[in-house]
Amino acid sequence: AQSVTQPDIHITVSEGASLELRCNYSYGATPYLFWYVQSPGQGLQLLLKYFSGDTLVQGIKGFEAEFKRSQSSFNLRKPSVHWSDAAEYFCAVGELNDMRFGAGTRLTVKP
Amino acid sequence: DAMVIQNPRYQVTQFGKPVTLSCSQTLNHNVMYWYQQKSSQAPKLLFHYYDKDFNNEADTPDNFQSRRPNTSFCFLDIRSPGLGDAAMYLCATSRVRDWPDTQYFGPGTRLTVL
Numbered sequence: 001a002q003s004v005t006q007p008d009i010h011i012t013v014s015e016g017a018s019l020e021l022r023c024n025y026s027y028g029a030t031p032y033l034f035w036y037v038q039s040p041g042q043g044l045q046l047l048l049k050y051f052s053g054d055t056l057v058q059g060i061k062g063f064e065a066e067f068k069r070s071q072s073s074f075n076l077r078k079p080s081v082h083w084s085d086a087a088e089y090f091c092a093v094g095e096l097n098d099m100r101f102g103a104g105t106r107l108t109v110k111p
Numbered sequence: 112d113a114m115v116i117q118n119p120r121y122q123v124t125q126f127g128k129p130v131t132l133s134c135s136q137t138l139n140h141n142v143m144y145w146y147q148q149k150s151s152q153a154p155k156l157l158f159h160y161y162d163k164d165f166n167n168e169a170d171t172p173d174n175f176q177s178r179r180p181n182t183s184f185c186f187l188d189i190r191s192p193g194l195g196d197a198a199m200y201l202c203a204t205s206r207v208r209d210w211p212d213t214q215y216f217g218p219g220t221r222l223t224v225l
Contacts (some may be wrong), residue, residue, distance in 0.1 A: 034213070043115075043201055043216035044154070090153060099144075099214060101153035 002027040004093050006102035013081050014110045021076040021105050023091030032094040033074040035065055038104075039087045047089075050074065061085070083109045114138070115217035117202050123223045124192050132187040132220045134202030143185040144214065145177060146201040154201055160185060189222075197224045 003026045013019055025031050032051050036044040048059025055067040065076045074091060086109045091102040116135045124130040134143065142161050146154035158167045160179045174196070176188040189196055199219045205212040 036216075041219075041221070043117075043218040044203075044214075045216070046213055049213060094212075099156065103153050104151070106151075 002031070002093050002095055002098075002100050004091050004100050004102035006089075006091055006105050008105045009103070010106045010108065012108040012110060015083050016080050019076075019078045019081045019085070019107070021089050021091075021107070023074045023076065023102060024072050025074065025091075025093045026072065027093055027095070031074075033065075033067060034092040034094060034099075035059065035063070035074075035076050036090045036092060036101075037061075037087050038090065044090065047076070081107075081109055083111070085109055115202055115204055115215050117200075117217035117220050119220060120218060121221050121223070123225060124189075125225050126194065127191045130189050130192055130222065132189075132200050132202075132222070134185045134187070134217055135183050136202075136204045136215075136217075137183070138204055138206075138215060139182065140204035140206050140215070141182075142205045142207065142212075143179060144203040144205070145175075145185070145187050146203065147196075148199040148201055148219070150198075157187070192222070192224045194224050197222055 005024045007022050034049045035047040038044045047063050048057050050057050050067045058064050063078050067074050088104045088106050090104045093100050118133045144159040145157045148154040157171045179185045199221050201219045202217040203214040205214045
């Protein structure tokens with residue numbers, strides 16, 4: 001069965017610093033991968049997705065993610081974090097109508 | 112703007128008192144989903160509708176039911192809420208079901224059970 005692991009429960013970075021959130025998946029075939037962001041008390045907003053093609057995908061709000069098949073990873077990156085990026089980030093893997101979410105990584109941004 | 116709307120945003124109910132949560136969408140998507148998200152956890156899929164075709168997850172308790180009277184609306188009924196059902200309930204939609212499609216989420220309804 002497919003699964004998603006986000007190893008970091010909580011990450012704190014300083015504003016302006018770079019960010020990388022880790023995501024590892026377990027899936028037999030080519031995965032369909034997503035990153036969602038959830039601000040406190042809000043629903044999930046799609047940041048970016050990977051279905052096929054270029055393994056480096058660009059998303060909204062300056063985020064990007066790179067699919068690495070050899071490492072079964074889909075890490076999310078941002079070169080310079082803004083205070084408004086503080087939120088919960090969920091990696092997800094999709095198959096047909098089934099979306100499996102990781103447990104999430106909470107990002108805190110220090111001034 | 113096309114969107115997914117959930118009402119109410121906050122719902123308080125009493126232990127054992129039935130409650131209905133509402134979701135509507137203006138995206139004209141075929142698929143609608145209900146997720147339960149407890150504090151600091153990942154969203155957990157309860158069920159989904161593909162048009163009028165209802166699909167229940169194997170581990171969704173019988174206490175949870177859903178209705179989709181038309182394309183735009185989907186309801187989540189909790190017949191006898193327990194304290195363990197307090198959570199954020201997220202509605203989502205997608206255009207298709209037969210391949211992984213982007214799911215668009217509503218803002219959620221936070222349910223409190225007293």
